[in-house]
Amino acid sequence: MPGDNSKEWEKYEETIDKFIQIIAKNMNLYGITSSVGRLYGVLYFSDQPMTLDDMRDALEMSKTSMSTGVRALSDMRMVEPTYKKGIRKDLYQSEEDWYKSFTSLFGNRWRKHTESNIEETEETIEELEELYEKTSDEELRNKIQHDMDRLIYAKNYYTWLMKFIRVIESGEIFNYIPKNE
Template structure:
């Protein structure tokens, strides 16, 4: 096997690894492969570039890049010379991970915190009732206690996300210095 073919194989393996990692965060394999291709391309790409590189339709590439834009994983700009939109992704692994991690978890924390707070409000109403049985009151109080624990958990997750978003995480888990 020639060195060029070997390099192509290794590049493809790296792209597939990126796709697999993206699937862990709920993204489709198409979005993951696009992310890998864009990372290895190293410079902004047009939809036509993406279509040609991945052998997929322009519509599919448009949908995939929209997913990356919505997740704050890609940026769009206009290239005057070619009169086309070009798209780029974060080339720094750490910043890319932080964006991906925080994007998904921020949404979950916000939605779940609202849901838990609504549940707590309703449970507090139930426990305040005088005409319920002791058994029902105990069940409601137990559920209320568990939801208070959930509030604390989502508060902790919120603070963890803040540590990532402000890069304070690197105070606790420093980057490895290059040799």
């Protein structure tokens, strides 16, 4: 920190730290722990790529935690490895395009859950169809039919949701809702 302006530098760091906490809190909405969110925030505001040691020092967390966090962010395409001549350690930098990060993160998270929901819906329909064929209880058959109609509705919804996810993942969403740049 430059000498005469140390209070201003402190204020600057406090302001950025506050925003990093907001990033961490918001990333929690996507199932990302706040420590990984803070890691992303630190990388985002870093002017240079960082090593795991740099991250550990900045966040006062273990190198193992940093490694796990970087791997998670890398899997979500929010952090990428980079290279700098003369530095042997692995370096990482944040993905600067938040639109790209969101579409990747949203797509990955929602796709897994939606595919699982479709599969569960199909299995439930199959089991109910078998029970429907076996039972002679008319009241139960009516109940099964009513519930199968609900399940077909649910499956149609999940199928639609998969189309929506594809629109997001492909970037086609920006044809309908342009980026603010």
